[in-house]
Amino acid sequence: MPGWLTRIGERSQRVDTLASGFAAHRPAYLVLDQRRAPERCAALVGQPGWHDYLTLFAGTPLAPLLEASPWLIELRMGSQAWQAATALCQEQRIGWAFQPAQDARLDGLSDHLRQLFVLDDPHGGQSLVNVQDPTAWTAMLAAGSATAYAQLIGPLGKVVTPTPLPHWQAWQPAEATGDAEALSLSHELEQALKESPRAWWLSRATDTPLQALPPEWLVRLGRLAEGGISSWRGRQRLLPLIRHADDATWHNAQPILLDTSLTEAQKISELERHS
Template sequence: MSGWLNQLAERCYPADNLAEMVTGQRGFVVLDQRRSPEQCRPLLDMPGKHDFITLFAGTALSLLNDASPWLFEIDTDSEAWRYAQSLCQQRLGWVCQPPADQNLQSIADHLRALFVLDDPHGGKSLINLQQPAVWTVLLASAPANFYSHWLNPLDRVATPTPQGQWSIWQADAPTSPAPDRWQLTVDMEAALKESQQAWWLSRMTKTPLASLPNAWLARMKTAMQAGISRSDHLKRLLPIITDEGERLHIQIDDILNTPLSSRQKVQQLERLL
């Protein structure tokens, strides 16, 4: 199993709802409003919403303000909180309940430092941490000291699962100073590249992320490298991707390496079933 999948099982636990996480009167929600502005916009005027911040505003990413994630402070016993949870469960965000010494501005400042990270190649990477798949993988793959620093100001974090439930995260207080700059490790970068494929496989097969076999991710990656990337094509190949044996290994490789179109490759592969 990939290292980040192992750490996923170690760092969070499943929950059917957020009742056990919510202990205070306020919660914070990060929304990927760019993906569905018409669904997110009603939250701006909903009873229970205190305030919100456009996270890219006033930063080096301000030119992307129209695509910026939103951060909301919301009463946890309100219509706005219930609606925000429903948005998150549609892959549009995640929630946290920080300690009393944190406020909307301090949470915004904390998150803004994580949207652009130094990468292992000497460059910088834009991190879409407003997306549940990305934030989940980032938390699962981060070194222990990163993980504790990232979660400490947020305290309890809940990310939706591909099955519509929740993963609850909480870290011990950091035991070392925070570095001056945050940097992706090679392992974190590799995990982020797998994030969307892992989420899709988990949702389509109803298999929890922490239980996904490495072989499934490897087969899906091989298929995509061979030009098979459409969701409907991959869905047709799920019996092969999730096959427990290796009996068709050579035939599959032969087909994937042919100069056929992706549609023709899918048709040829389906004939092996």
């Protein structure tokens, strides 16, 4: 199994509700990808329990993308605004929540998050990371070293993320140990970010928690993608092949996947016929 999937279970625990991961008497914070549901997110502003918010790209090199900027929101636990924002995270998986161990300022929390959107990558350049996306954020928390994990959590305290299934994951608070290093994308983290959308799809399609996915399923789904089969409908049709086919079947599938004269639909039909 890819190491980052294993570490989800090591660094977090399942909780049935978002609120169960937090102290009820203190405010909580959400990082929300408002561009994916602009009307519903705009409707949050001013609802009972809404305290304040910041646009996270403001004052950064990403400021030209301000209209697409994720929001950092401060809310009162259990309020109307909290319930609406929680539904957005769970139903559409467009955000995640956290609660610092001590009272914190919105500006200070935003400064920590803003440094995570653009990271040096292992190819000598820089990459944009969609920190607001629970899929990417889960991969970041799970794939990094213990030091990197502590730096990512930083002042956020208790972090709770949605999952592909109805439950949530509450991540362990972490304190930085040793000398802090500049956060960057390692090869492992870059690979985890690439694999994470496939892992989330497999988890949802098979009703299997991320950390319990058999490693060969993710490898096989990756082979389909490399062979040009990436549509939701195509993957769904080939799910029995992903889950149950033996090594010989997959060996025989390689010429079909590598045949550039076949369309995606033709490859799917051939794979179904030979499986």
